[in-house]
Amino acid sequence: MPSYEATDLRLGVVGAGKIGTAIARAAVAGGYDVAISGSGDVERIELIVEVLAPGARAVTTDDIVRHGDLIVLAVPMHRFRELPGDLFARHDPRRRHELLGGDRRP
């Protein structure tokens, strides 16, 4: 797993779809240290991240929660329930997380 020693603001994006990859790409361009996760294994999103958000790291959602200073949930509304209920129990409460609703269509 890559080191998270950077002192800059670390952005974590949960969701490697249309919105998540667009945010990751813009954040990399803005100089953020960006990690992104999808559902399932990291291997499943590696190519997507490499091509659509080069410079961002593909990691697990657990890593995002542990290490992100700012977290964006770019997950479709109908799939929010698939996120673990205690997801943010692992998150340092001094850090912030922002909720972003994805596409509302089923």
Added chain:
Amino acid sequence: MGVGGSPQSVIRAARYGLPLMLAVIGGPPIRFAPLVDLYKRALDKYGYPQLRIGMHSHGYVAQTDQEAAEIQWPHWAHIYEGAAAERGWARPSMDRFQAEIDEGSLYLGSPETVATKIAWVIGLLGLSRFDLAYATGRVPHEQKMATIELYGREVIPRVRELLAEPPVDPASVGTHAGAGT
């Protein structure tokens, strides 16, 4: 396999070794270039040869750019009013309509304007097929027939002619209002 911009859908098409059809209904088509790249890389990864890529976008053809815009605008606005209410999008405006014509995903105008833009996007994304979803909304039957006729008789032959020549960026073709930037 038709995809609307989700990278997972593009990967799925490649995993099944199926040709790709991009549905592009708004915004600059260049935004889909990374997905085309993703598709090609994924085909390599799954051990398939490169396959055909097509695209679908909306448009309308009339004798002149102005006539095409005047006929299409109220029907386009009506459709996007509904979509705005349903999906939480911004309400349609004339500015946005014009932006879609100038640099977005409406292939609208005279046969020359539309052919120039189609030939450009084919070159831009390396497409082997372009589907025109002609006449957005409830454009009257006669006007739909007119656009089909112009598309078949004038636009398609002109696109083939343009593709036989070196590619042209519509932004550099200042005389066609529907294809500038």
